[in-house]
Amino acid sequence: IPPSRIRNFSIVAHIDHGKSTLADRILEHTGALKEALDKASSQYLDKLKVEKERGITVKAQTASIVHHVGGLPYLLNLVDTPGHVDFTYEVSRSLSACEGCLLLVDATQGIQAQTVSNCLLALEENLEIISVVNKIDMPAANPEEVTKQIEDVFGLGGEGDAALRVSAKTGQGVPELLDAVVHRIAPPETDREERPFKALIFDAHHDQFRGVVCLCRVIDGKISRGDKIASCGTKTELEVLELGLMCPEPTRTDKLEGGQIGYLVTGMKKTADIRIGDTLHKADQPVEALAGFKPIKSMCFGGIFPSSTDEYESLKKAIEKLTLNDSSVVVHRESSQALGPGFRCGFLGLLHMEVFLQRLEEEFAQSVIATKPFVPLKVIDGEMREKEILSPGDWDEVDWGRSTRVMEPIVLATIVCPNEFTGKVIQLCHDHRGHQVDHSALGSQRVMLRYNLPLPELAGDFYDSLKGCTSGYATLEYEDAGHQDADLVKLDIRVNGETVDSLSQVVPRVNSYKTGKSVVSKMKNLLDRQVFEVALQAVIGNKIIARETISAMRKNVLAKCYGGDVSRKKKLLAKQKEGKKRLKRLGSVSVPVDVFPALLK
Ligand code: GDP
Ligand code: MG
Numbered sequence: 001i002p003p004s005r006i007r008n009f010s011i012v013a014h015i016d017h018g019k020s021t022l023a024d025r026i027l028e029h030t031g032a033l034k035e036a037l038d039k040a041s042s043q044y045l046d047k048l049k050v051e052k053e054r055g056i057t058v059k060a061q062t063a064s065i066v067h068h069v070g071g072l073p074y075l076l077n078l079v080d081t082p083g084h085v086d087f088t089y090e091v092s093r094s095l096s097a098c099e100g101c102l103l104l105v106d107a108t109q110g111i112q113a114q115t116v117s118n119c120l121l122a123l124e125e126n127l128e129i130i131s132v133v134n135k136i137d138m139p140a141a142n143p144e145e146v147t148k149q150i151e152d153v154f155g156l157g158g159e160g161d162a163a164l165r166v167s168a169k170t171g172q173g174v175p176e177l178l179d180a181v182v183h184r185i186a187p188p189e190t191d192r193e194e195r196p197f198k199a200l201i202f203d204a205h206h207d208q209f210r211g212v213v214c215l216c217r218v219i220d221g222k223i224s225r226g227d228k229i230a231s232c233g234t235k236t237e238l239e240v241l242e243l244g245l246m247c248p249e250p251t252r253t254d255k256l257e258g259g260q261i262g263y264l265v266t267g268m269k270k271t272a273d274i275r276i277g278d279t280l281h282k283a284d285q286p287v288e289a290l291a292g293f294k295p296i297k298s299m300c301f302g303g304i305f306p307s308s309t310d311e312y313e314s315l316k317k318a319i320e321k322l323t324l325n326d327s328s329v330v331v332h333r334e335s336s337q338a339l340g341p342g343f344r345c346g347f348l349g350l351l352h353m354e355v356f357l358q359r360l361e362e363e364f365a366q367s368v369i370a371t372k373p374f375v376p377l378k379v380i381d382g383e384m385r386e387k388e389i390l391s392p393g394d395w396d397e398v399d400w401g402r403s404t405r406v407m408e409p410i411v412l413a414t415i416v417c418p419n420e421f422t423g424k425v426i427q428l429c430h431d432h433r434g435h436q437v438d439h440s441a442l443g444s445q446r447v448m449l450r451y452n453l454p455l456p457e458l459a460g461d462f463y464d465s466l467k468g469c470t471s472g473y474a475t476l477e478y479e480d481a482g483h484q485d486a487d488l489v490k491l492d493i494r495v496n497g498e499t500v501d502s503l504s505q506v507v508p509r510v511n512s513y514k515t516g517k518s519v520v521s522k523m524k525n526l527l528d529r530q531v532f533e534v535a536l537q538a539v540i541g542n543k544i545i546a547r548e549t550i551s552a553m554r555k556n557v558l559a560k561c562y563g564g565d566v567s568r569k570k571k572l573l574a575k576q577k578e579g580k581k582r583l584k585r586l587g588s589v590s591v592p593v594d595v596f597p598a599l600l601k
Contacts, residue, residue: 001075003259004187008217010079010094012118013104014111014475018134022104022168026078026178027063027248062203062215063248064261067178074182077261079202079217092121093277097202097217097261100128100185102177103156107133107141107165111149111442113414113477119154128185130164131156132177137167149443190220190258196285197221199256199264201231201278210242212268213250215261216280219290222257223282229266232289233278238266298330298346299409299480300459301390302353303371303502304360305342311367312341318364319343322356329356334391336502339369344391347373350459371502375456378407378483392504395490407483409455412437415466416448417474424469425449432457433508452481456506491516491545493523494537516546524548 013019064077079094095101101122105115122129131150133143143165151157164180166173203215223229227240242265244252256262268274281287306315323329330346347353353373360366377389382403389395389406398404413434417425429436429451438450453462458478466474489512493503507515516538523536538546 001073003190003192005072005074006077006188006259007074007100007181007185008077008079008098008188008259008261009100009102009181009185010098011102011104012095012115012122013134014106014109014114014118017104017106017109017112017115018168019104022102022132022134022166022174023063023078023080025168025171025174026065026076028171062246062261064245067182069179069182075260076178076181079261092125093202095122095125095127097200098125098127099188100130100181102181103129103131103150103154104134105131105146105150107135107143107146108138110142110146110446111153111416111448113416113448113475116153116414116416116448117477117479123154129154129156130177130180130184132164132166134166134168136165137170137172145443153440153442153448188259190218192220192222192258195220195258196287197223197227197229197280197282198287198290199223199280200290201274201276201280204274204276207250207265210250210265212266212274214264214266214274214280215246216256216264218256218258218260218262220258221282222255223264224255228283229264229280230283230286231275231278231280232287233275237283238268241265241267297348298376299349299455300353300373300375301344301346302357302373303334303336303339303342303344303391304357305336305339305369305502307367307369309340315342315360315366315368318360318366319345321364322359328352338500338502342369346376346390372505373459374506375409375459377486377488377506380405380407389506392490392506393501395504395506406486406488408486408488410452410481410484411455411458411478412481413451413453413458413476413478414448415451415474415476416442416446417470418446421470421474422447422449425466425474428462428465428469429453432462452484453478454484454486454508489540491519492539493519494535494539495523496535497537499539512540513545516540520546520548524550 011019011022062077062079064075066073067076068074079097103115103119103122105111119129131147131154133146133150135141136143143163147157147163150163157163161184164173164177166177168174198219198221199216200219201214201216205213205215207213223240223243225240225243228237229240230237242250242252243256243262244250245260245262250263253262256264264280279287279289304315304319306312319331323331328348329352332344332346333341334344335341345353345356347356350373353370357368357370360368374391379387379389379398381387381399382401387398389398413429415425415429426436426449429449432453434451434453434457436449436451438448440448442448463476466476487509488506489509491505491507491512492499494500503519505515520536520538533552534550536548536550537544
């Protein structure tokens, strides 16, 4: 198929607006393409069948289909936005492999926060945007209102550019949608003959049999099995062992050519060996690198510890396995006085960390204690030297001179909510050190608010509070917006005079007293069952800003004995002594493991 009959596109949508369902409907057209390919490469069919019988799950998000318009076959490549929808990085990397995208909006929900930020990303990439109103089969659908919103907010719509109406569930409107993809989205610009092979790696995953499978968009030239390739970023020479199209299972072809989207297997074992966003070329024909993506940057770090020390090895194995499939997680070893040996992991975002912890628990049956997410800070000293702070512990290693500045990352948050909650949302953003950037109506019922917010504010309970104060109606999305100066202090927690490292946090100076007070009073409630007196202190530098004392349980313990049995009383007192001995031996309080998760929240 010539480049003029190829279309590369993706679907962007707010969560639950029907992206996966629509992709399924579109994939129903893959049958035709697969048959044609199978005929051409029947010798490989068996292998594929074996793989199928073993029940291997193949990534189905990126797929090529054939669609006929005017009697001619067109190759349509649907590139999914991999990973979590709210990772700007992931969305933009798949968008850059396309010429156009479908902006999908639920006809019963209207534009939501992710619709706005994804549409802005698509506009930044100069993509042709086809707006699509989905779920028109539902009784509550209001396609007129939603179409008008799309016009008002994005300026999309009008002659020849009208929003399409579909039901991804029933398939209504889907053939017309595919026609529109062919008519409205530009074919890829490419030179297959004159220019050397050049391709963009936009995704990769690990396959049990093939090793690392790279998904790439061929920009120019062509490539065949057996060719030697290298990448601009790593320079390592690799042989192409297998290549082909995603149908949606990887299906072998003889070559890949300019304008196409397909997969490459080179025998690499670890996804960490390739860089997404890197440019591939023939080993003997170097090319200029494509404007890649910003390198993966950890936006938050969290300490992860096994809840009992003897589970360290099994946790280590589980983390290794998980990161094999998700190379964007950065892992360091860490040791805490309170929690023992563990790991410090860097994530692309807060949701990413949450998902990772959940997968550790659900897929690997690991019981872990995670510290509060920490957002890396930048410290700039008088001579403009930069240093990164990746955990509260790093704070003490900074030479705090007079002209040393701290900077924290900020985000541009988009919040969409019904009108009646506007006041509450504005108050919430204000309480979290936010600055309003935009406030506009979304039709007559809802508003869109945009705020610059410090990222550390989102690491706490911001999202829960937002959902809480809007009865669950608000949606939130945010993108990176650089760094700004911040007035922060380190808050330590001392238990019986000793600092508990894993409870330290870095907080805004304005809130530090309030935070200190609330932490120690929360601790007092949680630790109430100790058998000895415990002094809890919140400390900034050497200044104690809040304290609580948990009195010994002695009285309570004896009270339970109802005064009768003397030997029982003695036993209990002995037990208490034992406890005190242990206290002395440890030089600190032994905090029951099960209260840690609550303490660290
Ligand atoms: P995604 O999060 O954008 O991938 O959304 P899904 O495709 O998972 O869809 C979310 C929910 O909406 C699912 O329960 C779907 O069955 C439902 N859904 C998607 N499209 C339609 C549609 O056109 N009509 C109706 N009635 N339901 C739909
Ligand atoms: Mg989905």
